[in-house]
Amino acid sequence: MTTPTLPENGEHLLARATAILAKGSQIEIRNLVRSLYPAEAAFVLEALEPEPRASLWRLIPPGVMGEVLIELNVEVATALLAITDRKDLMAATEQMGADGMVDLLHVLPEPLLSQVMESIGVHNRNRFEQALSYREHTAGGLMSQDVLTIRADVTLDVVSRYLRLRGRVPAGTDSLIVVDRKDSFQGVLAISQLLTHDPHTKVSELMDTKSPGISYKTPSRDVAALFERRKLLSVPVLADDGKVLGRITIDDILDVIREEADHSLMSMAGLTEEHDMFAPVVASAKRRALWLGVNLLTAFLAAWVIDLFEDTIQQIVVLAVLMPIVASMGGIAGSQTLTLVVRGLALGQISGGNARGLLFKEISVGLLNGLIWAVVVAAVAGVWFHNPHIGILLGAAMLINLVCAAFSGVAIPVLLQKIGVDPALAGGVLLTTVTDVVGFMTFLGLATLFLL
Amino acid sequence: MTTPTLPENGEHLLARATAILAKGSQIEIRNLVRSLYPAEAAFVLEALEPEPRASLWRLIPPGVMGEVLIELNVEVATALLAITDRKDLMAATEQMGADGMVDLLHVLPEPLLSQVMESIGVHNRNRFEQALSYREHTAGGLMSQDVLTIRADVTLDVVSRYLRLRGRVPAGTDSLIVVDRKDSFQGVLAISQLLTHDPHTKVSELMDTKSPGISYKTPSRDVAALFERRKLLSVPVLADDGKVLGRITIDDILDVIREEADHSLMSMAGLTEEHDMFAPVVASAKRRALWLGVNLLTAFLAAWVIDLFEDTIQQIVVLAVLMPIVASMGGIAGSQTLTLVVRGLALGQISGGNARGLLFKEISVGLLNGLIWAVVVAAVAGVWFHNPHIGILLGAAMLINLVCAAFSGVAIPVLLQKIGVDPALAGGVLLTTVTDVVGFMTFLGLATLFLL
The missing domain is CATH 1.10.357.20 (SLC41 divalent cation transporters, integral membrane domain)
Structure with a gap:
């Protein structure tokens, strides 16, 4: 019986990456890059000095560049964008959804931005412009517009068939949002309910109508606190008239809490959390x-x-x-x-x-x-x-x-x-x-x- | 069309609670208590001065006391335990699962602890003693033993029927853990796969065998970092021989990140995050x-x-x-x-x-x-x-x-x-x-x- 291979911790990952980059074997570096998750790549890039950082970045395939950029702190992202080929960058942004592109927005240089806007399709552009209209550090800025809604008067069986037909559910879906004809928020149906109840049960019998929805204007800080105090996994984001605009999941909240706590620590020393440790x-x-x-x-x-x-x-x-x-x-x-x-x-x-x-x-x-x-x-x-x-x-x-x-x-x-x-x-x-x-x-x- | 009622933020909740406690209408206080989620009650209790804190605590029904205690910082919890009726406390602990009771352990006074140990059933006691054997601030200490495992050679349809038969899935289940005959970890089946694929598909065709499992010895800090770097929602916790011991979900990680970040901030001023703001x-x-x-x-x-x-x-x-x-x-x-x-x-x-x-x-x-x-x-x-x-x-x-x-x-x-x-x-x-x-x-x- 072999013991399972367990993921290494940050220090080990960093030490391994540093060693591989120092030795400079192209094959090993490429293998390293391929094995890294986007946020892992960002973690390593932030911790590297400018030179090895640039060489690692140059080997990251355009397909994942966008996702890595989102995870990087603003200053490191900006510095890396400056040394990135324009064509690669276009390829990178095209692969991202509207929500991801909005996250990239504040680091993309202006001429590139217009170019990107032109190249994306109408559907994406609408979503993108919609997403742009929300302020950063609010629920609107945090949320994903990728949402699955259902009606209250159907049975679980219908919901299941709908999901199978659709073929995918948004990442981190722990519950489906129930809306009325006008797309107004009615409640949520937990996936666990869907899984454990008789297929003939109606959604209306199982849905939780007390689960909160939040305004798109709610500050991120308050959203995070709500997740912590109510042990939420996701929350629907609503327009002023109660229409569902999007959904915030707990993994977004992880970042908010990390940033918020870092903010207090760094501010007390007159620093900010968005700066590069190895800035010039x-x-x-x-x-x-x-x-x-x-x-x-x-x-x-x-x-x-x-x-x-x-x-x-x-x-x-x-x-x-x-x-x-x-x-x-x-x-x-x-x-x-x-x-x-x-x-x-x-x-x-x-x-x-x-x-x-x-x-x-x-x-x-x-x-x-x-x-x-x-x-x-x-x-x-x-x-x-x-x-x-x-x-x-x-x-x-x-x-x-x-x-x-x-x-x-x-x-x-x-x-x-x-x-x-x-x-x-x-x-x-x-x-x-x-x-x-x-x-x-x-x-x-x-x-x-x-x-x- | 009425706008939806949105949850209030921490300051408002606190201000409302303070006002209600000051006015002292018993009905209003009881209504307040009933409306609070356990972590919300903990939030308010921590922010109250000793006197209103005690009066609020006395109105919390024994059934939720345990959950509130877990959410409180150690010092506040200890202070409140000291003014709690022994019988209420027994009632409170009896309602908790083994994992919850372990979280309570470090605040429970010794005589009560033995009494609780005697009163719980054999099954729970085994789980409880198992949970006790893991060190705090490790994956073993963080995990829940409430886990759902399935076999790789069954179809999705079998899984679905099994879930319906079981009637409940553990909180925060985003994936099912796939094990072999010896209970060794094989991979995970995302709930999203279960929901969107043909019922006749086999688990083995859809399960993710690259998803990591972690050792029960992994420090909490590293577990949290893994969740952040790999965007995980849950991770199975394994014994040295690869057997599945439990599962850590992202909502546990929220607390780890909050505590960790608070720890740096507070330590730099020679304080700790587990102290009561209104300690004597x-x-x-x-x-x-x-x-x-x-x-x-x-x-x-x-x-x-x-x-x-x-x-x-x-x-x-x-x-x-x-x-x-x-x-x-x-x-x-x-x-x-x-x-x-x-x-x-x-x-x-x-x-x-x-x-x-x-x-x-x-x-x-x-x-x-x-x-x-x-x-x-x-x-x-x-x-x-x-x-x-x-x-x-x-x-x-x-x-x-x-x-x-x-x-x-x-x-x-x-x-x-x-x-x-x-x-x-x-x-x-x-x-x-x-x-x-x-x-x-x-x-x-x-x-x-x-x-x-």
Whole structure:
């Protein structure tokens, strides 16, 4: 008895691909390319440095190029399109359905786009133009128009014969959508019902009329949350008048959740999830420069606060030694609260109702931790510099800063969300500004008041 | 024509639940509870403060308690179990399948656990003990044992009749698993094939023998990645000898991806995704205290470095004003690189093969941005303090720190991963230590060398 061959994990796949590309045997590379699923090819391409990436891409047959492009992040896709033969690309796009082509749209260069539009048939063009009219990051943009609908007044036997006649069902079909004469959504018939019931049963007896349909305008984020909260496998997408426009399946939701979660993580460092890990140095530097510039303003603001107390520091140099501790601890505590709140906001679990309670709780936590660590730093600093007064001031300043940090960690992201600014992106900079300014100000200010 | 009623999003659901709980009409609360899906109830419970949370929980019927508990994060579930009547809990667990009960295991208190074990039937107990033997965060822990298998040598018609006789198919069945006489995995028959082909066709003619099975030992993370890369809807889980043990469906993967992505985000702030947003203040403070303590060590280390240069600062106080800029910019730039690498490692897109290329690229980016911003800070500081020398030193120190930050941002997480430490958790602290120490050391060191 042989053990079954199991698929390798990402690291192994990547290591194997890298090794094969490095050796450069054309046959082996071709075999590798042939064995890869489109999303696997995309995974490997994203993880390769520009040179091996280009050589791998050149060996991908035009027939699968389109599907690989859809899976790639925007920047990598754009870079690869630039080195792709125009004819290959036309061949690639022609093989794709309307939904796939829309996904490709935002990476296709303009002249090619018009050319593609002309070459596709009328039926496809209508679908394509329809698909184009939906906004990205909404149910309309996510859905597939490839939908199977049935009527409520037929028997399961009729449905089965219809399916056999049709010869195919759309990928990921877990249920058939039931509509009336006007194509309006009535409910869904689970495939499992179709399979397990007597063929003479009517659809109307088995269909689920409580299963939700969603508006094409629903934001992707809300669609994903609905799938998670209701354990859905697919959901029909409806027009304002209740007509069925398309269908979203759970595999589309996987991507939404991955992107959404990545978005919070990357935004908090001023990055985006759509960038190429191996983007050219100048392009990467340019993008990050802005973030560094914004943070530099914060740093200068903090420096300006310190400068206000130049005379105090001149007289007690030890203050300069200890002041970063106050700012740093505030920043750490604040970013814990901030991260908690950013995640809560992304999940929709923070609203007006509980924000106040959360604020109160976080401030209490800040106060308690402030007290504990204030005692510790006061003792350490007091012993270190043989000066209990400095220790006490340090502890007091830290306590104040930790409470401010907790307050800002809740208030800043909630306010940003309210005014429509991404709290994950802007929250960290604003928070650090507060904790730096408050940290330096209280410590040096208290020292000026009490030690001079 | 009325527009269809569409499901509300998380914020609205939460706001409505909060309002109903606040008003306190028992009928309305009961209606709310009845309308909630288990995962919806969990979503609302997690977002509520302890008091309304408890009152909502008390109204949830024992029949759905188990399913709600599974959906809750560990801490919230544990807290609610503590206030749950023992009899209700027994009723709740009895209604769950073996797989569900395993999911509950890590939150059930020990005495109750034994009681539950005794009360369940032999068949369920065997399944339950089997399920217990798999490790969490592996395919075995993720899978459901509720599987439908068929033989390759029968016709579709036989399969259809078998399904009707059985009367139910497991949730999320997109394909039937084909096994031989010894229960060994042969391939899968897509439901779509079953639906669209002539009933007299044999399973062997239609089954997909290339579709993968995975070992029960496969880590959850790799299982999720496989679903994403191969666009799977379900995958059979196999024993070492190729026997089918169970099946993982894409809806389980949704949770894995959500948790995994949340894990990176939360770990980078020293938090975990399994904690209650409204945990008691003392418990929260205790957990965060450790993180603050670790960071305090870093801060004291930085202070000690500054202390080495007390004499220098005494003579040129402006240094104290400007030194946080160097440390802060290093921290920001470094955490950009760190985040990029932590995400790459989590996705499996960074291996020995490309780490060197990434290191080189990040250092180049750091160098370029260092040069740009060094000129800016040099100019600003030079003008501000009417001292070009200090400006030049500041720029030089920042340049050095940004390059160090880029190097550490790649090297630290890659090394941590290699020695089996979570790079998301430990990476940030180590990185800040480097950027603080290097930042203060170079700026104050250069000043001591050239300005005194």
